[in-house]
Amino acid sequence: MTNDTQSAPHTISVSLEGAKSAALSFDGTLFWLTRSNVTDSKDTRDPSKAFTCIPLDLILDCSFVEDSDGGSLYVRLLAPPSQQASPLFPFAKVKSRASAVVDTEHTLPKVADRSSLSAKERSERLLAHLEGACQKLRLLKIEARVASGEKARDWVAELLAKAYCGLKPYRRLKVLVNPVGGPGKARQLFQQRVRPILEAAGCKLDVQVTERVQHGLQIAKELKIEDYDAILLVSGDGLAHEILNGFAQRPDAAKALKLPMVPIPAGSGNGLCVNLLGPEQGFNLALASLNAIKGQPMPLDxxxxxxxxxxxxxxxxxxxxxxxxxxxxxxxxxxxxxxxxxxxxxxxxxxxxxxxxxxxxxxxxxxxxxxxxxxxxxxxxxxxxxxxxxxxxxxxxxxxxxxxxxxxxxxxxxxxxxxxxxxxxxEDEDGSGTHExxxxxxxxxxxxxxxxxxxxxxxxxxxxxxxxxxxxxxxxxxxxxxxxxxxxxxxxxxxxxxxxxxxxxxxxxxxxxxxxxxxxxxxxxxxxxxxxxxxxxxxxxxxxxxxxxxxxxxxxxxxxxxxxxxxxxxxxxxxxxxxxxxxxxxxxxxxxxxxxxxxxxxxxxxxxxxxxxxxxxxxxxxxxxxxxxx
Ligand SMILES: Nc1ncnc2c1ncn2[C@@H]1O[C@H](COP(=O)(O)OP(=O)(O)OP(=O)(O)O)[C@@H](O)[C@H]1O
Structure with missing residues (x-):
């Protein structure tokens, strides 16, 4: 891939595992990790040479902790599975499936920065990635050492801003887990596959397990709406139905209904999730979690x-x-x-x-x-x-x-x-819910x-x-x-x-x-x-x-x-x-x-x-x- 139309990538030299040198880079659309620490080398600038390369949408969080020798830089992301077990040993097999993201990029219009795209274009781009190279996603945590704190702080701030592209990070989420939804594995799925992703994204979680039929209705009636950015339903559609009805019965129904209900598929049919993520990926827990972290509000008739x-x-x-x-x-x-x-x-x-x-x-x-x-x-x-x-x-x-x-x-x-x-x-990009x-x-x-x-x-x-x-x-x-x-x-x-x-x-x-x-x-x-x-x-x-x-x-x-x-x-x-x-x-x-x-x-x-x-x-x-x- 050439970067003719793209701005110069932001690259930082790091060492992984205390020894192996690498570079972390991002431009207006992609984030990638390469094995060289030479920041002005051509290879480092070229995402097609990267070991791991993902769209910025899949960056969950990044942070920097300074110390006397520089500091530690953390990047948490979702990535397609590579042949490697751990991102901390990235050099044994150079060819990873993750590099296919770049192949997908070839077919997309080149842009300097995805923030310049309309919501529709951005979504189509993300869809192309998620239906292509990123069909299967898993959580990766990159922990790297850097020598200079000043550059790392700026790099982190800029990556985070680009990763969230105007959306508020660190959402406050009320999470309801229905232990009897579908095959009855909601608790386990949440703990093992969903919670780590939400926590990696820095979301603030308030988790509650539903205890009986209609418990969701009761919770929705009493919930302090202003304390949350969304309510996550680790469940099937039955719990969403209860929450909807609980909100609608409140004196402040119009306000309560504006709190987004976000499905995490742990029921049988999971109809809402299937429509949001598509039939192929409707049961994809990582994608459903990403939706909770970065989804845009959308009116639901x-x-x-x-x-x-x-x-x-x-x-x-x-x-x-x-x-x-x-x-x-x-x-x-x-x-x-x-x-x-x-x-x-x-x-x-x-x-x-x-x-x-x-x-x-x-x-x-x-x-x-x-x-x-x-x-x-x-x-x-x-x-x-x-x-x-x-x-x-x-x-x-x-x-x-x-x-x-x-x-x-x-x-x-x-x-x-x-x-x-x-x-x-x-037309309703802000999700204001305007009816036709x-x-x-x-x-x-x-x-x-x-x-x-x-x-x-x-x-x-x-x-x-x-x-x-x-x-x-x-x-x-x-x-x-x-x-x-x-x-x-x-x-x-x-x-x-x-x-x-x-x-x-x-x-x-x-x-x-x-x-x-x-x-x-x-x-x-x-x-x-x-x-x-x-x-x-x-x-x-x-x-x-x-x-x-x-x-x-x-x-x-x-x-x-x-x-x-x-x-x-x-x-x-x-x-x-x-x-x-x-x-x-x-x-x-x-x-x-x-x-x-x-x-x-x-x-x-x-x-x-x-x-x-x-x-x-x-x-x-x-x-x-x-x-x-x-
Ligand atoms: N602890 C609990 N014990 C018994 N029932 C519960 C409990 N918590 C929630 N429920 C009820 O479980 C019902 C079914 O849940 P849910 O819709 O999530 O699963 P599902 O029917 O398998 O999935 P789908 O609706 O997607 O087909 C809901 O109506 C809810 O009231």
Whole structure:
């Protein structure tokens, strides 16, 4: 690599292990260690000759301790594994895998200093490194002796400034460790693989192990927000769901939700982490730790969910447009669907979801496989295959409001994602959480609660119908004669007349690393994505869906409908406990068990925050397939 366009590197001569001479250097983008101590030699200036060479993003900390003979210089970093066991014996094998970083650099535009790049360019550069040479990272600690204290102090200060590039180092982190998340190894993973990296970066840690279900919720309600820069969740998505809800229930919810929730993957699905780091690296503990240390704040859309409380649960399905079979409560004058005026007063629970809502097969996969927790995310595959065999219908009514921002047209969705990737996500570089629609903090329901009637007059018994078929991709197993031919206005509630095996809805693309269920989900677009698997697709349809699950192309399957809506309501037609339902009926909200009862969902006015190394989810755009699946 030539440095024609780059400023002269900052190099300092050091000795390692008290004897071996070396040089540590950095420029505007890279840090490297070479075996020569001749600071003006060509070799020292050339990172391609280095034993270890990493992007500056992977420098965690550096410091200098002066003494009478000069001083000790410490650099802590993440690096790809070399053939050496220890960086303190770096010269036995000259060729290390770390030098491949420089190969990656060849393909990147040359820049003098990455601080001159836009956030998007910086992220793309980091991504190129992390998907290339730095896929596997481990913690290295370089301890070197220097002869002159003055130069070392300046060198350290400058390296640290470049390594953090405007971000605040030494973050104060509240760390919650869920000892029963996923395969139950969170404690061990944290102590052995995460804590050393966070400590090497000088983070101030306040570690707490969760002791019971809902403990996270309690902690979030009482946490002294101003004492921390982020809350780390060494866990799966379940703990994030609790923290989100704990923050949202506080009187200072808007402020509390701004404290970034940062996942460290120690659960089963680890959906949030997979979206932040990408499906290949979603379980990478070193990268997740780096995200906690150097991630940029990123707004995270959340959904408000309402469900009827207690007795109202059974009745609301009736008031809200459900059918007679849904009513589990004894019949009374109050159950008269005409007596709608009483419905809005029915009590309901309101809570928040950031990942997914599911009923039918996908809820069964999520919640019906708890006993297989020790298998990690393999349990979802086994659960799905069992659902393929049983091939049962999910008897529900689904009402949706597309609204101005919703659509069932995937061409429109793709274009929105493209525009967002090119412009939108980078407008919010400071992570201020500005919604596309300008609404930042309204926690009120814009589309009403689940207990309110959706339709009036005749529409109660025969609601307007909306076909879920995409006009830009009309390849479906549904017969063309299926109603309706004309869609109702997008601003009104209407019913999807399709019989389904599962409804799965969400706000982030990957729900697990092998399932990109919502490829066109976007933060801040005011909609929630819904995927419906048509029951008519049968076992073959369900099996076929496995093929496109990882790539997101599953939404183009002939037995899948995919829509973006501003709000939706699901009303089960069978009562909880019915023998035809798996385990008596399962509703999964962010992978958590909720009552088998109607639920209504809309995108919340409040946003949460997370941290992202790339300023966005690390998810590739999903194109339309060349041909429909056979
Ligand atoms: N000490 C504890 N004992 C029992 N349950 C706990 C404890 N601490 C936390 N929990 C609960 O564990 C549940 C599951 O945790 P988590 O979501 O982290 O794992 P997971 O379900 O395996 O992962 P994922 O959600 O990514 O699939 C959470 O709902 C949380 O309330």
């Amino acid at each position: 959340i959904c408000t969910v309402t469900q009827p409380k207690g007795k109202a649960r059974a009745r609301s399905s009736r008031y809200g447009g459900g059918t007679a079979e849904a009513v589990a409560a004894p019949s009374s004058s109050q159950d008269d669907p005409v007596a709608l005026s009483g419905a809005p007063e029915l009590p309901y629970d309101q809570y928040y979801s950031f990942l997914s809502q599911g009923i039918g097969l996908m809820a069964d996969v999520d919640l019906g496989t708890e006993h297989l927790r020790a298998l990690g995310d393999t349990r979802f595959v086994l659960g799905y295959l069992s659902g393929v065999i049983s091939n049962t219908e999910c008897p529900v009514d689904i009402d949706v409001k597309l609204g101005e921002r919703g659509t069932k047209n995937k061409k429109v969705m793709r274009e929105k994602v493209k525009t967002f990737n090119e412009t939108g996500q980078w 629609n300008g609404e930042v903090s309204a926690s009120t329901l814009r589309h009403g609660a689940v207990t309110e009637a959706l339709y009036v007059g005749e529409a109660q018994s025969s609601p307007p119908l909306l076909s879920g078929v995409d006009p830009s991709w009309p390849h479906t197993i549904l017969s063309p004669t299926q109603p309706p031919s004309q869609d109702p206005p997008s601003g009104s509630w209407c019913r999807l007349p399709h019989s389904i095996s599962t409804l799965y809805a969400g706000k982030i693309p990957f729900v697990a690393r092998d399932l990109m269920q919502f490829p066109y989900a976007l933060p801040g677009d005011g909609t929630v994505d819904i995927a419906l698997q048509l029951h008519e697709g049968g076992r073959a349809g369900k099996l076929r869906a496995i093929n496109g699950a990882e790539t997101g192309s599953v939404v183009y399957d002939r037995a899948v409908l995919y829509l973006k809506v501003e709000a939706y309501r699901v009303t089960p037609r069978l009562a909880q406990g019915d023998a035809r339902l798996k385990k008596g009926g399962l509703v999964s909200i962010d992978g958590e068990h909720r009552p088998y009862a109607p639920f209504q969902v809309e995108v919340a006015g409040l946003q949460a925050r997370t941290l992202s190394l790339f300023g966005r989810f690390n998810v590739r755009e999903v194109p339309q397939p060349a041909a429909p699946t056979q």
